Amino acid sequence: MSLVRDPSEIARWDDETDVLVVGLGAAGAAAALDAAATGAETLVLERAGGGGGTSAMSGGVLYLGGGTPLQQACGFEDSPEAMFRYLMASCGDAPDEEKTRRYCEGSLEHYDWLVEKGVPFKPVFYHGCSGEPPTDDGLVWSGSERAWPFCEAAEPAPRGHVPQMEHQAGPLLMQSLVSATEASPARVATGHRAVALVQEPDGSVVGAVCESFGETRNLRARRGLVLTTGGFIQNRAMLEAHAPRARRCKFRVGAEGDDGSGIALGVAAGGATLHMDALSISLPVTQPWGLKRGILVNGQGQRFINEDAYYGRLGEYALLRHDGRAWLVVDDAVFEKPDYPRELAAVGESPGELECELDLPAGSLDTTLALYNRHAERGEDPLFHKQADYLQPLSRPPFGAFDCTSTSSLYAAFTLGGLHTDPDGRVLDPAGDPIPGLFAAGRASSGLAVGGYSSGLSLGDGTYFGRRAGACAARNGAP
Amino acid sequence: MSLVRDPSEIARWDDETDVLVVGLGAAGAAAALDAAATGAETLVLERAGGGGGTSAMSGGVLYLGGGTPLQQACGFEDSPEAMFRYLMASCGDAPDEEKTRRYCEGSLEHYDWLVEKGVPFKPVFYHGCSGEPPTDDGLVWSGSERAWPFCEAAEPAPRGHVPQMEHQAGPLLMQSLVSATEASPARVATGHRAVALVQEPDGSVVGAVCESFGETRNLRARRGLVLTTGGFIQNRAMLEAHAPRARRCKFRVGAEGDDGSGIALGVAAGGATLHMDALSISLPVTQPWGLKRGILVNGQGQRFINEDAYYGRLGEYALLRHDGRAWLVVDDAVFEKPDYPRELAAVGESPGELECELDLPAGSLDTTLALYNRHAERGEDPLFHKQADYLQPLSRPPFGAFDCTSTSSLYAAFTLGGLHTDPDGRVLDPAGDPIPGLFAAGRASSGLAVGGYSSGLSLGDGTYFGRRAGACAARNGAP
Numbered sequence: 018m019s020l021v022r023d024p025s026e027i028a029r030w031d032d033e034t035d036v037l038v039v040g041l042g043a044a045g046a047a048a049a050l051d052a053a054a055t056g057a058e059t060l061v062l063e064r065a066g067g068g069g070g071t072s073a074m075s076g077g078v079l080y081l082g083g084g085t086p087l088q089q090a091c092g093f094e095d096s097p098e099a100m101f102r103y104l105m106a107s108c109g110d111a112p113d114e115e116k117t118r119r120y121c122e123g124s125l126e127h128y129d130w131l132v133e134k135g136v137p138f139k140p141v142f143y144h145g146c147s148g149e150p151p152t153d154d155g156l157v158w159s160g161s162e163r164a165w166p167f168c169e170a171a172e173p174a175p176r177g178h179v180p181q182m183e184h185q186a187g188p189l190l191m192q193s194l195v196s197a198t199e200a201s202p203a204r205v206a207t208g209h210r211a212v213a214l215v216q217e218p219d220g221s222v223v224g225a226v227c228e229s230f231g232e233t234r235n236l237r238a239r240r241g242l243v244l245t246t247g248g249f250i251q252n253r254a255m256l257e258a259h260a261p262r263a264r265r266c267k268f269r270v271g272a273e274g275d276d277g278s279g280i281a282l283g284v285a286a287g288g289a290t291l292h293m294d295a296l297s298i299s300l301p302v303t304q305p306w307g308l309k310r311g312i313l314v315n316g317q318g319q320r321f322i323n324e325d326a327y328y329g330r331l332g333e334y335a336l337l338r339h340d341g342r343a344w345l346v347v348d349d350a351v352f353e354k355p356d357y358p359r360e361l362a363a364v365g366e367s368p369g370e371l372e373c374e375l376d377l378p379a380g381s382l383d384t385t386l387a388l389y390n391r392h393a394e395r396g397e398d399p400l401f402h403k404q405a406d407y408l409q410p411l412s413r414p415p416f417g418a419f420d421c422t423s424t425s426s427l428y429a430a431f432t433l434g435g436l437h438t439d440p441d442g443r444v445l446d447p448a449g450d451p452i453p454g455l456f457a458a459g460r461a462s463s464g465l466a467v468g469g470y471s472s473g474l475s476l477g478d479g480t481y482f483g484r485r486a487g488a489c490a491a492r493n494g495a496p
Numbered sequence: 497m498s499l500v501r502d503p504s505e506i507a508r509w510d511d512e513t514d515v516l517v518v519g520l521g522a523a524g525a526a527a528a529l530d531a532a533a534t535g536a537e538t539l540v541l542e543r544a545g546g547g548g549g550t551s552a553m554s555g556g557v558l559y560l561g562g563g564t565p566l567q568q569a570c571g572f573e574d575s576p577e578a579m580f581r582y583l584m585a586s587c588g589d590a591p592d593e594e595k596t597r598r599y600c601e602g603s604l605e606h607y608d609w610l611v612e613k614g615v616p617f618k619p620v621f622y623h624g625c626s627g628e629p630p631t632d633d634g635l636v637w638s639g640s641e642r643a644w645p646f647c648e649a650a651e652p653a654p655r656g657h658v659p660q661m662e663h664q665a666g667p668l669l670m671q672s673l674v675s676a677t678e679a680s681p682a683r684v685a686t687g688h689r690a691v692a693l694v695q696e697p698d699g700s701v702v703g704a705v706c707e708s709f710g711e712t713r714n715l716r717a718r719r720g721l722v723l724t725t726g727g728f729i730q731n732r733a734m735l736e737a738h739a740p741r742a743r744r745c746k747f748r749v750g751a752e753g754d755d756g757s758g759i760a761l762g763v764a765a766g767g768a769t770l771h772m773d774a775l776s777i778s779l780p781v782t783q784p785w786g787l788k789r790g791i792l793v794n795g796q797g798q799r800f801i802n803e804d805a806y807y808g809r810l811g812e813y814a815l816l817r818h819d820g821r822a823w824l825v826v827d828d829a830v831f832e833k834p835d836y837p838r839e840l841a842a843v844g845e846s847p848g849e850l851e852c853e854l855d856l857p858a859g860s861l862d863t864t865l866a867l868y869n870r871h872a873e874r875g876e877d878p879l880f881h882k883q884a885d886y887l888q889p890l891s892r893p894p895f896g897a898f899d900c901t902s903t904s905s906l907y908a909a910f911t912l913g914g915l916h917t918d919p920d921g922r923v924l925d926p927a928g929d930p931i932p933g934l935f936a937a938g939r940a941s942s943g944l945a946v947g948g949y950s951s952g953l954s955l956g957d958g959t960y961f962g963r964r965a966g967a968c969a970a971r972n973g974a975p
Contacts, residue, residue: 018926020764048906104555214934218502237723254928258770258916261946262589281926285766287500291737317879319798338817343896384867388859390609400796437737447760448499449733467740 020285022213022226024229032223033237034060035205035342036490037225039211040281042070042272043460044479045245046194046346046486047102048442049203050134053331057240057491059203062227062272064210068195069188071247071431071460072476073273076149077186078159079131080482082176086116090140091156095174099123102171103162107330107470109295116440117465120481127481128178128436135193149472153181158338160471161327165402190476209234211278214242214286214455220446222286222454235238241454241490243442245483247271248432256281259293259434265341265423266298275431279461283436288444288452291427291463293434297470300332300428302345302421304356309353309407312389313421316342318372318381320389323401329470332428341423344375346382348411355419357427362420371416386411433470435462442486443494456490458483499938500765501692501705509703512716513683515969516704518690518758521549521751522934523938523958524724525673527966529613532558536719536970538682541706543689545658545754546553547674548667550726550751550939551909551955555628557638558959559611559952561655562603568636574653576600576772582641586809588774588912588947595919596944599960605689606960607657614672618660624784627952632660639950640806644881654886656952669955675840688713690757693721693765694710699925701765701933720969721934724962725758726750727911731855734759738772738913744820744902745777745909754910758940762915767923767931769944776949779811779907781824781900784834788886790830790909791868792900795821797851797860799868803881808949811907822904823859824852827890841899849887849933863892912949914941921965922973935969937962 032258036052038045041063045399054077063070082088101121105112119242132138143154150157161167182189199205206229213226215235224237244468247360249255250271256263260360263269265384303309309325313335322334324345344362363374372382398408420426436457443451444462459479466474489495515531517524520542532538541548561567562576580600584591595729611617622633629636638656640646661668678684692705703716729750735742756910762898763769778909780787792814801813803824814822823841842853851861869889872875877887890951899905914921915936922939923932938958945953968974 019699020925021699025697109740111736115975218504220498220500257590258768259772261588281768284763284926287764287766289737289760289763290769290772292773293769317799320796340525343684364838378871380867380870381879384863388863392861400860407870446499447763450498 031234032235035240037238037242040245041068043072044483047480047483051484052487052491053201053203055491057467062209069191073191075187077190079178080477085128091142099171106170107469134197137181159292162329164326244279244457247275247458249277250431251278266428268429270431289437289447291437292467295433295467298332299328301328311347315339318377322402344418349413360420365477438462441489456486505590509716514719516717516721519724520547521963522551524963526959530963531966531970532682534679534970541688552670554666556669557952559658561958564607570621577724578650585649589943613676616660643805660946723758726754728756729910731755745907748909749910768886768916768926770916771946774946776913777811778807780807791825794818797856802882821899823897839899874952917941920968935965937965
């Protein structure tokens, strides 16, 4: 059945609104709130029985900075410029400079908006084992800001803003945003799945065909339709087509609805995509952080990264550059019980015993450790520039290796590529022109990170650019 | 200006035909020939002053096998099954199994077709320094068939079929195919650039708007339109959007016309794409092949690949996994003058001197060479399994390093991603349904290789699936 319909195929409109938002996760709520705030009639569709989506299953971290009240309360200095430099350096090969600039400059206002919508942040800094704190503290390190090479690009500051809830703050974030949406003039229709867009011969999108409890409903959008349907980590065919290596990750981060449906609708309507191969791949193997004193080695027994880099970078390097073959090697001095239940793949009285157990090439681990120790004794790491705090020779037997292979360990993946949008959320065609009436935000679109993921960027850009998409749709696409 | 027009915008058709082929490279010629062979009226547009495109600038190698007359004449055995297993193992993360299967099974017939169209192959095997022979010999190794891990996946056979012309056979290949096209009933219109597709409200593509010497011409395609416009290596914005790391390659393989125009037209009409990040990246640093006895090291002084792998694999690993930081290290015993003018980045009496010259971490190269030599003395390479022929300890001073960094050396890149087509060349929408009237072949579409390039695959799949696209268009899209 076609993903795009001509208006002549629509016998009648079952409902209509100014702005139609498809999907009620973080981006959808933000779009609906700021569309409704302009006075535009707004209707939000959600295919599930209630709002929340993948955002509600997440850690709830929002990457914000530039000197927010929370950063200040916790005693950290930051600037939009430092944040911009970090993001441009860390977010993959070709991040969108204009979006990144606007996001950094708008971060303080966006923080205030979130607080106003009822998202609480406890003004306490959490320093410890994770980018998603087990406490209800508000601020954490959630990226590679202090790690090489990013520490050279910008003054580090912690920018992970976590709603006040223990262990996992996504549910609280979405409870706040969905409540705010329900309290707004926007209407919410759950159990509605958009299956096609209605597009005029001139290319304008003027509505959607939905399925709801076995019935087809045609919904007209007078001013604009905003796709906030999430990424495609749950769509096997799309992963094969665009990001085949994600299939090797055992843990796919996303609600069932992250099947790329909105991206497909946008593409069928002639929308261009960006960075469809880009992935966030987290490998949280250095929790607690003392384990950063170990070394990560690949299938050749070689180190391949500074172990103090953030999990998003560790996972990307291990999976994409080293085929998901990695082990974290420790000695008796740096051994700690890790947070994640990971298998201890091998123990040995010497590096040689360990490499034999792991079936690594003879002499490889011995060679790697000898070179690492020689430098670590002087507090140096000329290969990968790990911070001195985590540099100590690994020489006290027994030696152990934690299994960080993609076949056994936790690689948490979701997709970052999606529809090509401008900073106002307008979906662009391959010539760079907006498709009239069509908008997108959140992971249905390509956002700030196109690699090198720091926690909080998707909730951050999803809400920030979701707001802009909703407001621009309410303006009929006017800038 | 919109890339898609409604038929109501077309005042009159300036010309019409059954099958309209856009682009006269190898894929376009093949499409036109097999469309015209069915009796369908066929018109080929070429934006340049004459046919040829990127194919005419290439080495002219066609990857064929399964036991062609040329392979047999040269004394090599091969089978479609061995060829299939090699391609599925080597062509990237998620090659198209159905297309690969058909290509391997159709290879003998396709060889005969090429010969019939006037492409000459001299029945002499060339063994030497390159996948593109300096002689006019017909058969070469043009992939990693004998290298690990592919030698374990399938019985190796040389499959590079080279038209009989010294140094560079692309001009001869295209001279043959363009002459055959001109001798066929198909018409050719040069100086015609397609700027928009004409699409009915039901999604059918029924023609194209062209520009020709300052005039706009509307061309109707009664049965089908075939996009054979090439890849997008010459389009900076598209590279940023889909394959940003290609920008680091100094040599971009493609005619000016490889600007992604046909891919953009197909996307604007609602076509899906596949593997838009995929690249062929060749690093021809081991010519003559004796240089495979050297070792390639990265910015940490570590080996990262078996040096006997084909250039397409060397380039991909060096650029995508090691940031284009690589050097080929030799000793006095294996030193040879390389074919390509590359800078000798450093010379030293010891590995330590060399690593110092190259600014590699202290002790890194020493460590790497010691481990390599220890294994090479026994004819082994447990890290990367290089063939024994190329394994010998590197221990006779002086030592030298050839510069294989992307800033200085020759990385030859072109794009592999494109429109999603089925084996009959029909362009598919995101739901997997054909867009009526729209076809594509060659590098405007995603073909056999989505990584791990072997020479000859693009001319091979471009002509093979080009023929199928032309014939299917002539059948009005019927299977």
